[in-house]
Amino acid sequence: MENSFDIIIIGGGPGGYKTATYAASKGLTVLVVEKAELGGTCLNCGCIPTKTYARNAEIIQTLKEADVYGLDELSFSFNFKTAYERKNNVIDALRNGISTLLSAPGITVVKGEAVLKSASSVSVNGEEYSAKNIIIATGSESKTLPIADLDADMICDSTWLLSTDTLPKRICIVGAGVIGMEFASILNSFGCEVSVVEFLKECLPALDGDIAKRLRKCLEKRGVAFYMQSGLKSAAKGKVVFEKKGKETELETEKVLLAVGRKPNVEGLGLDEVGIAYDKKGITVNDMMQTSVPGVYAIGDVNGRQMLAHAAEMQGKRAVNSILGLQDDIRFEIMPAAIFTNPEAACVGKTEELLKAEGMEYICQKHYYRANGKALAMNETEGMLKLLAGKNGLIIGCHVYGAHAADLVQEVSVLMCRNTTLQQLHDMTHIHPTLSEIIVE
Secondary structure: OOOEEEEEEEOOOHHHHHHHHHHHHOOOOEEEEEOOOOOHHHHHHOHHHHHHHHHHHHHHHHHHHHOHHHOOHHHHHHHHHHHHHHHHHHHHHHHHHHHHHOOOOOEEEEEOOEEEEEOOEEEEOOEEEEEEEEEEOOOEEEOOOOOOOEOOOOEEOHHHHOOOOOOOOEEEEEOOOHHHHHHHHHHHHOOOEEEEEOOOOOOOOOOOHHHHHHHHHHHHHOOOEEEOOOEEEEEEOOEEEEEEOOEEEEEEOOEEEEOOOEEEOOOOOOHHHHOOOEEOOEEOOOOOOEOOOOOEEEOHHHHOOOOOHHHHHHHHHHHHHHHHOOOOOOOOOOOOEEEOOOOOEEEEEOOHHHHHHHOOOEEEEEEEHHHOHHHHHHOOOOOEEEEEEEOOOEEEEEEEEOOOHHHHHHHHHHHHHOOOEHHHHHOOOOOOOOHHHHHOO
16 A cells, blocks of 8 residues: 555654664665654754754853953854854754655655554544554653743743844743753853753752752853742743742843753644553653554653653664564663753763662762863863762763763763773773873873
């Protein structure tokens, strides 16, 4: 049948399109259904545009610290216009690249909104398509807050910030997670007056507390104001009001960025009609990414397990392997993550706080950028790496803030996947001079 495939993938984001190419490489026929732009949130209004801005902001921050050319407000405005244009060019180039990938033999792309009709069929634009297996990869969207007194003209989300070509002079960011911290760093560099309101005691809860605190202090030195253990009460008439331990504080601001997390896109898919189990965290899946209905899988943000683009890609690979009866060595408990602030931060594995809470005996090694020759040569001496190992020396965690933190954590992530001990790590030669020497110094 013309409308029959081995796999139907609902969603063309990182999980969807990379799963499609992997499945096609295994000889399967694939239909990809995407209602918006290929690349999903990550490419169009998430990871890629944010990191493009982060790069431009890093350059501007370097110039500011060196007091080059006497940068003023007009300069920042000009630089943001340039960054905005560059961001759009990067997105266009990558969209074209994905379109090329999905033009490979065995892959068909349909634009539209898919609705499940059964465990083996979907309806798109009034036309029905069938497959032996269906993979749901519809991603997530920004959460909001259940607060009545919020002025719609003041409130924005990350999608709005990535689509505007004019930045506010003052912005209050609600939430000090990855999205909030990245925008705090970027907007501060572009000359915005930034304040951050966070309900928790410390920023970036997935990061080791020692590292998170040091990163926050770096941004405070640059002028970002943090209000921890504070809850937003209202945002109206150019002001935000938040409360800490019964005391209210009022700030003037033009915009309020709600960066309070993301929620899975499950509405309108027909999950209830087909009998697929889900809750507010996402679609329920097992370790093979199978849902409660045989033949239907869910990967990426929509299952709520690990809201990371690279996690979605690996979950998609696991789903295809499950369909084909193939084994793999993917270890989902070892999932590195990065925060592209300036300085950068990254982590993998357990935090010291978690190890203490578990009552586990462990080894903690701290290594500092200021003692590294390459870091000194790069003028990037702000930073620290924390390496955690079990009593037996097996590496179980790494948390870093500083230049190229993500690259350092990636190396440790690979070592953890191979069950490496501290002794084995210290017997591995590292190029001199490189930042990677921080891991073994």
